[in-house]
Amino acid sequence: MPEPNCLAPPQPLTRAAFTTLVERSQGDLHRFLYGLLGHPEQTRDLLQDTFYDAWRAVQRGAAPLVMGGAPEEMRRWLFHVAHDRAMMALRRRRLISWVSLDERVAVEDAALPSRASFEDQIAEHAALDVALAALRPKDVSCLLLIVVQGFTAAETAQMLGDSPQAVAKRFSRAKRRLLDAYRAQAEAPQEPPRR
Amino acid sequence: MTTSGSFSDARPGPACAAFEPLLPLASHGLLKPAEERRLQAHLADCAHCRAELAAYDWLEAALRQRFEPGALAPLQTEESMHKITQELDRESRAEQQREASVTRLHPRAGVRPRRVVSWVGAMAAVLVIALLTTALVASRLKLTNNTSAVPLAQLTVYGTSDLGTLRALRADTGQVIWQAQTGTTSGGKPVVDHGIVYVGAGSSGQVSAFRSSNGSLLWSAPLGVTDRGPLVVGGVVYGYSLTTDAAGNQTIFVKALRGSDGTQLWKTPVGSTPVAPGLLGEFVSDGVVYVAVAESALPTGPTQFFLYAYQASDGHLLWRSQVTHPDSGSKIGLAVDQQRVYVYVDRVYAYSRSDGSLLWNSQGPSAYLGADPNSVSLQQGIVYVAAAAGVSAYQTSDGHLLWQFAEQGQAISIANGVVYTTAQVSRAPGRAMVALDGKTGKLLWRYEPAQPATFFPLVVGAGIVVGVTQQGMVALDAATGTPRWQTPVGSNGNAPVILSDTLFVGAFGAGPQHDSWGYTALSASNGKPLWSTPITEGMTFPSALTVAPR
Numbered sequence: 001m002p003e004p005n006c007l008a009p010p011q012p013l014t015r016a017a018f019t020t021l022v023e024r025s026q027g028d029l030h031r032f033l034y035g036l037l038g039h040p041e042q043t044r045d046l047l048q049d050t051f052y053d054a055w056r057a058v059q060r061g062a063a064p065l066v067m068g069g070a071p072e073e074m075r076r077w078l079f080h081v082a083h084d085r086a087m088m089a090l091r092r093r094r095l096i097s098w099v100s101l102d103e104r105v106a107v108e109d110a111a112l113p114s115r116a117s118f119e120d121q122i123a124e125h126a127a128l129d130v131a132l133a134a135l136r137p138k139d140v141s142c143l144l145l146i147v148v149q150g151f152t153a154a155e156t157a158q159m160l161g162d163s164p165q166a167v168a169k170r171f172s173r174a175k176r177r178l179l180d181a182y183r184a185q186a187e188a189p190q191e192p193p194r195r
Numbered sequence: 196m197t198t199s200g201s202f203s204d205a206r207p208g209p210a211c212a213a214f215e216p217l218l219p220l221a222s223h224g225l226l227k228p229a230e231e232r233r234l235q236a237h238l239a240d241c242a243h244c245r246a247e248l249a250a251y252d253w254l255e256a257a258l259r260q261r262f263e264p265g266a267l268a269p270l271q272t273e274e275s276m277h278k279i280t281q282e283l284d285r286e287s288r289a290e291q292q293r294e295a296s297v298t299r300l301h302p303r304a305g306v307r308p309r310r311v312v313s314w315v316g317a318m319a320a321v322l323v324i325a326l327l328t329t330a331l332v333a334s335r336l337k338l339t340n341n342t343s344a345v346p347l348a349q350l351t352v353y354g355t356s357d358l359g360t361l362r363a364l365r366a367d368t369g370q371v372i373w374q375a376q377t378g379t380t381s382g383g384k385p386v387v388d389h390g391i392v393y394v395g396a397g398s399s400g401q402v403s404a405f406r407s408s409n410g411s412l413l414w415s416a417p418l419g420v421t422d423r424g425p426l427v428v429g430g431v432v433y434g435y436s437l438t439t440d441a442a443g444n445q446t447i448f449v450k451a452l453r454g455s456d457g458t459q460l461w462k463t464p465v466g467s468t469p470v471a472p473g474l475l476g477e478f479v480s481d482g483v484v485y486v487a488v489a490e491s492a493l494p495t496g497p498t499q500f501f502l503y504a505y506q507a508s509d510g511h512l513l514w515r516s517q518v519t520h521p522d523s524g525s526k527i528g529l530a531v532d533q534q535r536v537y538v539y540v541d542r543v544y545a546y547s548r549s550d551g552s553l554l555w556n557s558q559g560p561s562a563y564l565g566a567d568p569n570s571v572s573l574q575q576g577i578v579y580v581a582a583a584a585g586v587s588a589y590q591t592s593d594g595h596l597l598w599q600f601a602e603q604g605q606a607i608s609i610a611n612g613v614v615y616t617t618a619q620v621s622r623a624p625g626r627a628m629v630a631l632d633g634k635t636g637k638l639l640w641r642y643e644p645a646q647p648a649t650f651f652p653l654v655v656g657a658g659i660v661v662g663v664t665q666q667g668m669v670a671l672d673a674a675t676g677t678p679r680w681q682t683p684v685g686s687n688g689n690a691p692v693i694l695s696d697t698l699f700v701g702a703f704g705a706g707p708q709h710d711s712w713g714y715t716a717l718s719a720s721n722g723k724p725l726w727s728t729p730i731t732e733g734m735t736f737p738s739a740l741t742v743a744p745r
Contacts, residue, residue, distance in 0.1 A: 175219035
């Protein structure tokens with residue numbers, strides 16, 4: 001017989017706690033996936049898939065998605081799953097031609113704040129998008145996780161399934177390639193980027 | 196490129212190529228100290244590289260701006276959870292259909308009552324689990340000796356992954372014999388005793404027991420254990436539970452379960468109530484369970500620190516002794532020999548095993564920063580204490596300080612009267628490996644790698660001392676400190692197990708390209724992999740391994 005009120009395994013996240021997790025992490029994951037995929041529709045699909053995977057993990061009682069689980073571990077878990085989902089999607093994309101219903105820049109422009117350097121910023125974003133598209137997907141993932149999301153090399157290694165040394169090398173290479181690609185792009189006529 | 200992304204016209208010099216890979220890492224603390232120094236010296240004289248560095252900074256700022264909050268159209272939570280909602284609706288409809296088609300004779304039969312654990316209780320449990328330390332040095336050394344000469348074909352390697360999969364692998368081929376789900380995550384190091392494999396995770400408070408021959412689950416029970424595995428001695432599993440009464444007072448119970456079927460043999464409360472207990476350490480030796488507990492009178496009373504001794508057969512309290520340490524908020528080191536119980540907090544204390552009386556206490560290594568569970572070791576009448584500040588050796592009979600090695604570095608391993616530990620290089624602890632004479636503290640040899648690396652932990656066996664680094668493992672001749680081999684296998688990993696002239700390790704570096712997490716066996720003589728078994732599920736961080744005879 002179980003003892004009353006005795007030490008028990010951690011309880012799975014409640015629906016309310018899970019919803020809070022979604023609310024807090026969806027923005028970062030959305031931008032991360034979009035940076036990897038470059039297609040708004042597919043990004044939203046994979047974001048839903050990521051949270052669906054998380055919900056299934058919650059139902060299994062899998063750590064760290066348990067009551068009392070460390071928020072930073074939950075965040076890493078979500079980014080890890082999102083990364084894996086995106087890599088699978090990009091592999092499939094090599095085989096299946098993807099046609100987005102939206103143009104990336106057109107959709108995202110609407111969300112950009114109005115600024116004096118608006119045109120410059122659009123051109124800059126477009127050049128960055130194209131430069132990112134020239135990199136290997138895992139390199140992009142590494143850049144976004146470290147530079148944009150602020151993860152350490154060790155945390156990124158954990159999420160990408162690499163060693164910290166491999167991630168440092170990948171990060172160095174990705175930044176150099178991105179800079180080279182950006183320089184090439186910045187000097188080229190601007191076109192809407194496609195991946 | 197706009198604004199600060201403009202590039203300098205300065206031309207690269209002949210030395211610049213060597214710094215190209217370092218520049219992107221400069222602002223992320225990813226350079227080794229020597230690289231950092233070289234780069235800074237180069238930057239002082241090179242306008243081209245300064246401009247490149249500025250370009251990288253600009254690039255990062257542009258990336259952050261590109262993906263800053265608000266850069267994309269806002270999301271609705273309902274949209275993010277759309278697939279989940281769909282699935283829940285589908286399950287709900289299916290459930291309704293099932294219920295409609297079944298005549299229920301017993302209302303909700305089979306539905307187990309939901310266990311309610313208070314938030315505070317759960318947090319306290321996590322804290323207790325985090326504080327729990329187990330010192331099984333003696334029994335594990337015994338295991339090592341028993342299996343040191345066993346042919347690999349007669350050994351089995353047990354390991355868990357962080358998704359809770361327990362695997363048994365052939366020690367000679369790495370072939371998976373069986374695998375089982377432990378039902379817990381962050382699976383700790385398995386423990387094998389009397390044909391049973393025990394797995395417990397500190398974060399789950401659940402111990403599961405599997406038959407070692409085929410992986411069938413024997414039992415599973417809530418039982419707090421250390422993250423290094425359950426404490427199992429002589430077919431009995433020791434652990435603890437935490438209870439909270441109606442007034443919110445919490446009590447730790449030490450428990451003993453029969454290993455074969457999980458039946459509770461005894462259970463006894465530790466400490467007086469009301470207390471906010473923290474279980475700091477436990478040890479089982481010669482039929483006695485020693486438990487160190489920090490007790491605080493609620494709600495803000497002073498913390499006191501006690502050592503308890505219980506009869507292992509029935510949980511009967513033999514004695515209780517107060518430790519006069521003012522700060523109990525950390526782990527302790529605990530070790531036991533035939534006469535005494537040794538406790539390291541900030542000082543080293545020795546208590547009589549027979550009645551708990553304090554025999555002596557001695558100043559510990561300076562700059563006390565918290566004790567590691569393995570910080571106290573015993574060998575040949577000497578008690579060794581390792582701390583961040585260095586290593587100290589005391590005579591067990593009277594606490595007389597024999598010697599001190601006051602170089603920072605916490606790793607320690609003792610074999611054949613020699614203390615292997617790490618030392619600092621240029622204020623960086625752990626960058627050198629040293630061997631000290633156990634009786635005198637005399638330096639026998641010192642090894643500093645050409646490329647800076649931090650050695651942690653250290654393991655001795657088969658005539659070598661192995662240091663685990665971020666880059667992999669380095670093996671030195673234990674007698675001379677001469678490098679024998681190094682390998683990328685095992686980077687940032689667990690301490691390897693050395694048995695039958697073979698190293699077994701669960702870490703990064705598995706697979707033919709050394710690019711996977713998994714389990715690897717290497718020859719102790721040359722470091723060449725004998726086999727490698729990557730693990731692939733989820734975020735796969737293998738536990739430390741246990742190797743035992745079939």
